[in-house]
């Protein structure tokens with residue numbers, strides 16, 4: 492049965508679009524993380540929520556620890572996406588972090604305001620948020636060799652302090668309404 496990749500509702504087989512989200516349905520069944528039971532997509536390597544390496548990844552495609560190229564990663568830092576082995580991983584509240592303590596602190600104080608696959612869009616959003624006095628930070632999976640080598644869709648997260656999330660989301664919504672970025676296609680003109 493097809494399902495909506497955003498709200499995860501399953502539809503009858505003749506449906507093409509989610510009636511709530513107005514986006515195309517994808518074939519198959521919604522996938523869930525065996526660890527935290529959050530929804531994951533078939534393109535995910537690590538669970539976005541808890542960071543574990545998803546068991547659907549075949550052993551030969553599984554990433555190695557970025558610090559120890561001979562050791563298989565057990566998961567990816569939920570902040571920066573860095574693949575880490577059991578020795579390098581820090582686990583807190585069931586989530587995986589890399590050895591950078593800032594990321595653990597970050598996760599407690601900061602939340603993801605927006606996720607995109609393009610650096611350009613993330614930079615644009617960060618600039619606008621900062622213009623409004625919100626301290627925005629970008630975490631980019633493009634920084635990690637694994638995602639680039641595998642030709643995978645790397646995600647760029649724009650994170651903001653938890654207390655400013657609502658304000659940030661309003662600014663981002665307004666940006667998309669003004670500039671029609673949602674409809675932007677690959678050959679958008681360059682007004683240089």
Ligand SMILES: [Zn+2]
Pocket residue numbers: 495496497498499500509510511512513
């Ligand atoms: Zn939906």
Ligand SMILES: [Zn+2]
Pocket residue numbers: 524525526527528529538539540541542543
């Ligand atoms: Zn999980």
Ligand SMILES: [Zn+2]
Pocket residue numbers: 568569570571572573588589590591594
């Ligand atoms: Zn990290």
Ligand SMILES: [Zn+2]
Pocket residue numbers: 556557558559562575576577578579
């Ligand atoms: Zn390691």
